[in-house]
Amino acid sequence: MNTLLSILGGVANVVIVLLVAPFFQGVLRKITALIQSRQGPPLLQPYFDLLKLLGKEDIESGESPLMQRFSVYLSLATVLTVACLVPMGFAAPMNAAGDVILLIYLLTLCGICTLLAGLAAGSTYSLLGISREMMTMIALEPLFAVAIVVGAVHTQSFRLDTVLNGSVYASAAFPWSGVIMCGVMLLSFQAFVQRVPFDISEAETEIMEGPLMEYSGPKLALFKYAQMAKLVIYSALFVTLFVPWGAGLMFPLGWLVFWAKVAGLVLLVTVVAATHARYRIDQAIRYFAALLAVALVALVLASYGY
Amino acid sequence: MVAREKLGLLKEKFGPAVQRADMSCDERLFVFVEASALKAVCQYLFRDLNARYVISIGMDDRPFSGKFLVAHDFAFDEDHLLCSVLTHVPPDNPKVDSISDVVPAANWAEREIRDMIGVEPVGHVYPKRLVLPDGWPDGVHPLRKDFAWNQVPEDFDEKREFLFDDPPEGCTVVPFGPFHPTLDEPAHFRLYIEGEMVRGCEYRGFMVHRGIEKLAESVLSYNDIPMMAERICGICGCVHNVAYAQAVESAAAIKPPPRAEYIRTIMLEIERLHSHLLWVGLACHIVGFDTLFMQSWRIREPIMWIAEKISGNRKTYALCVIGGVRWDITTEVKNELRKLLDKLEAEWTPVVAAVSKDKNIQKRTRGVGVADRALVKNMGMVGPVARSAGVDIDCRRDHPYAAYDRLDFEVITEGGCDVWSRVLVRAKEVFESIKIIRQCLEKMEDGPLALTIKDELPVGRLGLSSVEAPRGESHHFVITGENNRPRRWRVRAPTYQNLQGIPAMIKDQQLADMTISLGSIDPCFSCTDRLETIDLKSGATKVWTHEELLKLTRTKKA
Numbered sequence: 001m002n003t004l005l006s007i008l009g010g011v012a013n014v015v016i017v018l019l020v021a022p023f024f025q026g027v028l029r030k031i032t033a034l035i036q037s038r039q040g041p042p043l044l045q046p047y048f049d050l051l052k053l054l055g056k057e058d059i060e061s062g063e064s065p066l067m068q069r070f071s072v073y074l075s076l077a078t079v080l081t082v083a084c085l086v087p088m089g090f091a092a093p094m095n096a097a098g099d100v101i102l103l104i105y106l107l108t109l110c111g112i113c114t115l116l117a118g119l120a121a122g123s124t125y126s127l128l129g130i131s132r133e134m135m136t137m138i139a140l141e142p143l144f145a146v147a148i149v150v151g152a153v154h155t156q157s158f159r160l161d162t163v164l165n166g167s168v169y170a171s172a173a174f175p176w177s178g179v180i181m182c183g184v185m186l187l188s189f190q191a192f193v194q195r196v197p198f199d200i201s202e203a204e205t206e207i208m209e210g211p212l213m214e215y216s217g218p219k220l221a222l223f224k225y226a227q228m229a230k231l232v233i234y235s236a237l238f239v240t241l242f243v244p245w246g247a248g249l250m251f252p253l254g255w256l257v258f259w260a261k262v263a264g265l266v267l268l269v270t271v272v273a274a275t276h277a278r279y280r281i282d283q284a285i286r287y288f289a290a291l292l293a294v295a296l297v298a299l300v301l302a303s304y305g306y
Numbered sequence: 307m308v309a310r311e312k313l314g315l316l317k318e319k320f321g322p323a324v325q326r327a328d329m330s331c332d333e334r335l336f337v338f339v340e341a342s343a344l345k346a347v348c349q350y351l352f353r354d355l356n357a358r359y360v361i362s363i364g365m366d367d368r369p370f371s372g373k374f375l376v377a378h379d380f381a382f383d384e385d386h387l388l389c390s391v392l393t394h395v396p397p398d399n400p401k402v403d404s405i406s407d408v409v410p411a412a413n414w415a416e417r418e419i420r421d422m423i424g425v426e427p428v429g430h431v432y433p434k435r436l437v438l439p440d441g442w443p444d445g446v447h448p449l450r451k452d453f454a455w456n457q458v459p460e461d462f463d464e465k466r467e468f469l470f471d472d473p474p475e476g477c478t479v480v481p482f483g484p485f486h487p488t489l490d491e492p493a494h495f496r497l498y499i500e501g502e503m504v505r506g507c508e509y510r511g512f513m514v515h516r517g518i519e520k521l522a523e524s525v526l527s528y529n530d531i532p533m534m535a536e537r538i539c540g541i542c543g544c545v546h547n548v549a550y551a552q553a554v555e556s557a558a559a560i561k562p563p564p565r566a567e568y569i570r571t572i573m574l575e576i577e578r579l580h581s582h583l584l585w586v587g588l589a590c591h592i593v594g595f596d597t598l599f600m601q602s603w604r605i606r607e608p609i610m611w612i613a614e615k616i617s618g619n620r621k622t623y624a625l626c627v628i629g630g631v632r633w634d635i636t637t638e639v640k641n642e643l644r645k646l647l648d649k650l651e652a653e654w655t656p657v658v659a660a661v662s663k664d665k666n667i668q669k670r671t672r673g674v675g676v677a678d679r680a681l682v683k684n685m686g687m688v689g690p691v692a693r694s695a696g697v698d699i700d701c702r703r704d705h706p707y708a709a710y711d712r713l714d715f716e717v718i719t720e721g722g723c724d725v726w727s728r729v730l731v732r733a734k735e736v737f738e739s740i741k742i743i744r745q746c747l748e749k750m751e752d753g754p755l756a757l758t759i760k761d762e763l764p765v766g767r768l769g770l771s772s773v774e775a776p777r778g779e780s781h782h783f784v785i786t787g788e789n790n791r792p793r794r795w796r797v798r799a800p801t802y803q804n805l806q807g808i809p810a811m812i813k814d815q816q817l818a819d820m821t822i823s824l825g826s827i828d829p830c831f832s833c834t835d836r837l838e839t840i841d842l843k844s845g846a847t848k849v850w851t852h853e854e855l856l857k858l859t860r861t862k863k864a
Contacts, residue, residue: 032596032597035597036600036601037600037604038604124478124479124480124481125480128502131502196594196595197594199594200818208486208487274597275597276595276666277590277593277594277666277667277670278594278670279670280670280816280818280819281818283669
């Protein structure tokens with residue numbers, strides 16, 4: 001019974017993410033348009049875009065078409081697996097299936113899919129894109145890991161439902177480490193969801209979408225879908241880790257509060273993206289390195305119980 | 307008296323090598339020198355008298371004087387003088403000393419003379435083909451008078467690939483263009499990359515030659531050419547239109563009526579407004595700041611509407627004829643224009659205030675794409691690129707044309723030498739343009755729009771005209787001729803000089819800065835590529851081969 005329930009819960013999470021991800025993308029585009037004094041596309045446009053791309057001819061191109069196809073499937077599959085593990089307004093459905101370490105691995109795998117995609121295209125620009133992506137990953141991934149480990153240290157647990165419940169603030173003394181990590185994650189959040197000013201590995205005006213440059217039609221649709229889902233999932237992760245308040249409320253209320261918080265985060269991402277210019281890779285890495293140093297301080301504090 | 311003074315200096319130094327001189331007015335000087343003294347004279351002008359190099363012109367003068375003609379144009383900006391040093395080259399085995407080692411800015415122009423006219427620059431520093439494709443047969447020169455405008459040599463091999471130089475050791479080659487999202491026109495840079503650093507590049511351009519100069523010299527007539535001239539460029543077309551008309555007027559000693567001069571000024575400034583707003587937007591787009599891109603294009607849009615109201619077109623105003631203009635600015639348009647300028651000023655002021663405080667944009671543009679005073683001088687760079695390096699030149703003030711001598715405005719300069727300074731210069735120049743148009747509307751007097759010219763224009767006269775385009779000086783050189791058309795018309799768009807500085811500007815900086823550095827000179831490849839008689843293959847896709855495309859266009863024509 002329990003197994004069935006957790007599988008159903010996982011499927012429900014996947015369906016929810018697939019359903020709302022294009023909508024959030026639509027909200028993002030509409031608000032960007034308003035900031036730019038444009039009318040902007042209708043809120044449902046991303047759904048139509050995906051349908052249109054899915055209906056196009058499936059062209060095999062690039063150095064290794066098989067790997068190109070594989071990396072798209074892997075990318076979407078990874079993102080959706082993460083969706084099964086993250087609580088979306090309810091408790092984490094597949095609680096018994098994995099722990100936070102698995103979560104960290106899966107998030108890294110998302111980035112690796114981009115690398116594979118770039119390798120498959122094999123053009124100079126996509127290779128430049130993946131070298132940038134790789135540098136970003138090396139500097140960025142530890143941040144999320146630190147945030148989760150801080151929570152795990154406070155709660156003495158690797159369980160998903162324990163850690164992904166505002167655990168960063170669960171220390172006995174004032175949770176300095178949690179507050180610091182919340183700031184660090186906010187400052188690097190644009191990079192996790194690959195938006196301006198940190199969309200460096202795709203930078204259309206510099207390296208022509210980098211790893212994605214050989215993608216078209218259905219494969220591009222799936223990649224875009226994975227990116228949209230990423231925005232929702234990372235926002236959900238952020239909310240469960242750092243803004244847990246109100247999650248314990250009764251069913252429709254707690255659920256609504258959760259999605260309102262996710263929407264708020266998407267809004268923040270939009271506003272930051274619309275008011276910034278893209279950083280150069282060396283500037284971005286220096287920025288991430290500074291954040292990483294701060295994150296390590298937080299980790300030390302956490303291990304001393306703060 | 308400045309022209310006479312400079313001539314005196316030349317005569318004193320070079321004596322009999324200075325053959326004759328022509329001073330049509332005090333702002334123009336044409337000096338004919340012996341071919342053997344050409345290099346020394348140019349070196350003296352460029353290095354000792356500190357003249358700014360403008361352009362070199364070659365001409366097939368054999369039907370008229372039996373010889374080839376080579377001219378180097380220089381500008382004395384502080385003295386308000388444009389000067390041309392000309393020499394005749396014998397028709398058999400034509401050769402002339404290259405000045406590219408003492409005047410590096412002449413690099414392209416001399417190669418172009420070699421390609422198009424067939425006068426060999428002896429001792430050129432980099433004598434590679436520039437304009438003609440590698441498959442073009444040797445010894446065939448399309449701008450010679452015995453070469454028909456629609457002729458294609460039989461042994462032209464259009465499929466032949468370009469020959470590129472070898473990259474330096476340890477560098478990989480990144481092809482940039484011919485098609486790239488930030489290049490709206492085809493041009494090819496072969497970048498030599500080490501990691502993310504650019505170590506050098508080779509440029510192959512001239513892929514969209516349209517043979518405009520050849521057509522002007524062989525098919526069109528004086529008053530057709532302005533309409534063709536403005537099609538050289540989609541952004542600063544009116545500049546070429548006015549510059550051509552002024553070059554012919556200066557050669558034939560015609561002065562257009564004052565109202566026409568004011569209208570020319572207004573249209574040029576309207577064009578500058580649209581171009582500056584467009585460019586600031588594009589620069590922001592290149593560094594990923596799309597909000598300002600959208601906002602500055604929104605602010606720009608009403609300018610296009612007023613241009614349409616005046617001329618019938620958002621762009622390509624078809625403004626000038628020789629001796630005047632074709633469109634009037636009515637009282638209704640005047641009032642509308644005044645209102646528009648007020649609104650523009652009110653909207654642009656907060657944008658400039660916001661941009662100049664934005665740390666984020668500065669991070670991407672400060673210290674990027676550096677062109678310092680020395681590079682500006684050596685490459686003959688002009689416009690906002692020069693002004694951003696503190697070089698205080700602006701043709702509107704230095705070589706006043708149209709109504710600019712009766713107007714009060716400032717030349718904006720900055721000292722940073724980088725992309726950021728260029729953004730500031732162009733953002734602030736918008737306010738100067740607004741000021742200029744307001745004064746024009748105030749001072750414009752009633753009167754005819756154009757002269758009626760009954761007689762034929764005199765033959766064999768020389769004319770120069772420099773017009774400050776939004777991106778820098780556009781320079782036109784004209785020799786009047788028979789059959790109601792010029793013998794030679796040479797266009798030098800600002801990008802022609804600015805582009806030659808790009809290899810030095812992008813060297814040893816990040817690849818990510820390449821696009822904004824290139825974007826910062828606001829390159830216009832169609833301006834640069836204006837003359838030739840053939841069009842190169844335009845990147846045939848898998849669906850359409852080049853032959854099929856050709857066939858398609860030809861059947862449509864028929």
